[in-house]
Every structure is written in C-alpha cells, then in structure tokens.
Amino acid sequence: MNAPAAIGLTGISHHYPVGGGSLRRRRFQALRDVSLSVSAGQTLGIVGESGCGKTTLTKIMLGLLRASEGTILLKGRPLDGYSRMERARLLQAVFQDPYSSLNPNRRVIDIVAQPLLIHRLGDARARQARAATLCGLVGLPERLFDARAAQLSGGQRQRVAIARALALEPEILICDEPTSALDVSVQAQILNLLLELQQRLGIAMVFVSHNLAVVEHLATHVAVMQAGELVEMADTQTLIHAPRHPYTRTLLNSALSLPAITEHAAGSAPTPGTAS
Numbered sequence: 001m002n003a004p005a006a007i008g009l010t011g012i013s014h015h016y017p018v019g020g021g022s023l024r025r026r027r028f029q030a031l032r033d034v035s036l037s038v039s040a041g042q043t044l045g046i047v048g049e050s051g052c053g054k055t056t057l058t059k060i061m062l063g064l065l066r067a068s069e070g071t072i073l074l075k076g077r078p079l080d081g082y083s084r085m086e087r088a089r090l091l092q093a094v095f096q097d098p099y100s101s102l103n104p105n106r107r108v109i110d111i112v113a114q115p116l117l118i119h120r121l122g123d124a125r126a127r128q129a130r131a132a133t134l135c136g137l138v139g140l141p142e143r144l145f146d147a148r149a150a151q152l153s154g155g156q157r158q159r160v161a162i163a164r165a166l167a168l169e170p171e172i173l174i175c176d177e178p179t180s181a182l183d184v185s186v187q188a189q190i191l192n193l194l195l196e197l198q199q200r201l202g203i204a205m206v207f208v209s210h211n212l213a214v215v216e217h218l219a220t221h222v223a224v225m226q227a228g229e230l231v232e233m234a235d236t237q238t239l240i241h242a243p244r245h246p247y248t249r250t251l252l253n254s255a256l257s258l259p260a261i262t263e264h265a266a267g268s269a270p271t272p273g274t275a276s
C-alpha cells in the first residue's frame with residue numbers, strides 16, 4: 001500500500017461570520033468543498049486571485065483556523081489528533097511578510113535556533129551550530145548571523161524565516177505568498193532557494209501565489225482556486241498545456257504577460273554570501 005499523503009484535505013468548507021452584532025447572523029463562505037493532497041517530494045502550487053481563499057486554506061492546513069466542515073489528515077492521522085508540538089515537528093510555514101514575522105530585535109542565529117530551544121533539542125552549543133548550518137543552507141553570509149533582524153533586507157529576512165521553518169526538519173512546508181513583498185530580482189532568488197531546498201530535502205511543499213508564472217516555476221502540481229472553490233487541479237505540465245477550466249486559461253493568459261519573475265528565476269541561482 002502507498003504511504004498516506006503528507007497532508008490531505010477532504011471537503012473543506014469555511015464560513016466567516018460577518019456583520020458584527022446583528023441578531024441576524026450573516027456568514028461569508030470563504031471556502032467551498034476543497035479537497036487536495038500533497039505527498040513527500042511534491043510541491044503543490046495554489047493559485048488564484050486575491051480574496052479567493054488561499055490564506056484561509058493555509059491557515060486551516062496549519063491548524064491556525066478550524067474549518068467549518070471537512071477533514072484534514074497529516075500522514076493519515078487527523079490534524080486534531082496531534083499536539084501543537086507534534087504538529088510543529090511535522091508542518092512549518094513561511095508567510096508573506098518577513099517584516100512582521102520576525103522579531104526585529106533578535107539576532108538572526110537566535111531566531112533560527114528558537115524552535116530547537118522550544119523543543120529542547122540539543123544543548124546551547126549544538127543548537128547554535130545547527131542554526132549556523134541552517135543559515136548557511138539558505139545562503140545567509142556568516143557576517144549576518146549576529147545581526148538583528150531589523151538590520152536585514154526583505155530577502156535576507158525571508159531567508160531567516162525559511163531557515164527557522166526548516167530547523168525542526170518538517171515534512172511539510174507551507175509557503176503563503178513568500179515572495180510577494182519582495183523586489184522582483186530578490187523574488188527570483190527566494191523562489192530558486194525554495195525549489196532547491198524542496199528537491200534536496202524531499203519535503204512536501206504547498207506554495208501559494210496569486211501569480212501562475214511563479215507557481216509554474218516551482219510546482220509539480222497546481223491547484224487553481226476561484227471564489228473559494230478549487231476549479232482545477234493537475235500536474236503542472238498538464239495544467240499549463242491542456243487547461244480545462246476557462247478560469248485557468250484566463251490566468252495563463254495574464255501570466256504570459258508577466259515574464260519578468262521567471263526570467264530572473266531562470267537566470268540567477270542563489271549562492272551563499274550573495275544573499276540580498
């Protein structure tokens with residue numbers, strides 16, 4: 001029998017309450033009957049315009065938000081059955097805004113070592129050594145290890161966030177628009193870094209973007225969302241070359257007019273010490 005998917009969602013729907021204190025409670029349906037799964041070694045790109053429910057879906061995958069309906073399995077077991085600590089070992093995230101996700105006053109090396117400290121892995125020296133290795137893995141030059149997060153550029157911060165996310169060797173990495181707040185040239189470096197790490201570590205990755213060109217660059221499979229529904233899902237080549245849903249075709253047409261990011265990505269491999 002095949003191993004269960006790293007993460008599997010079945011029939012996920014979500015309603016947000018809206019309209020404040022009115023007696024007639026209104027609800028907004030942000031997700032409708034979403035099912036998908038991602039296995040080790042796969043990157044699922046989730047694409048769709050702003051407001052279609054991508055972040056809601058990632059919050060549900062991370063257990064930060066409880067879905068109104070549906071089930072989530074991590075390696076075949078319900079997400080609810082894992083403790084927070086167990087979940088953190090299995091599933092980590094990189095968010096859009098590296099300015100709000102890192103404490104500006106903390107040193108880079110301590111930010112990356114923090115998950116190891118929380119999970120009581122190794123002694124102080126071993127944790128610092130492991131954090132230094134992780135910083136190297138994401139291409140941060142050694143001179144920045146002792147810098148405060150506030151002193152870093154957006155791209156450098158996102159490298160720190162990625163190193164921290166990898167500290168516990170998660171099996172699933174969920175990236176919600178991790179490059180959307182960065183300059184185009186830096187976006188390409190971070191995308192290539194994620195691609196390289198995913199391939200090297202063989203993890204299951206979920207990569208959310210409003211830009212199909214970005215998703216196409218690093219996803220093995222693509223899920224297209226529109227207004228809270230998953231309208232099409234296929235392996236990347238099939239989706240690009242034989243799209244079935246009209247909305248996918250619309251996204252493809254607009255992605256073709258946005259070649260800048262992927263051209264950068266194709267031309268610039270990140271090398272340690274040149275992180276920007």
Ligand SMILES: Nc1ncnc2c1ncn2[C@@H]1O[C@H](COP(=O)(O)OP(=O)(O)O)[C@@H](O)[C@H]1O
Pocket residue numbers: 016017018028030048049050051052053054055056057
């Ligand atoms: N806490 C909330 N309360 C009410 N509506 C919300 C809340 N969070 C998100 N929404 C709405 O749900 C929809 C999906 O939002 P979101 O998941 O953030 O989309 P995306 O990440 O694709 O831009 C949007 O219409 C948004 O306004």
Ligand SMILES: [Mg+2]
Pocket residue numbers: 054055056176177
């Ligand atoms: Mg979002």
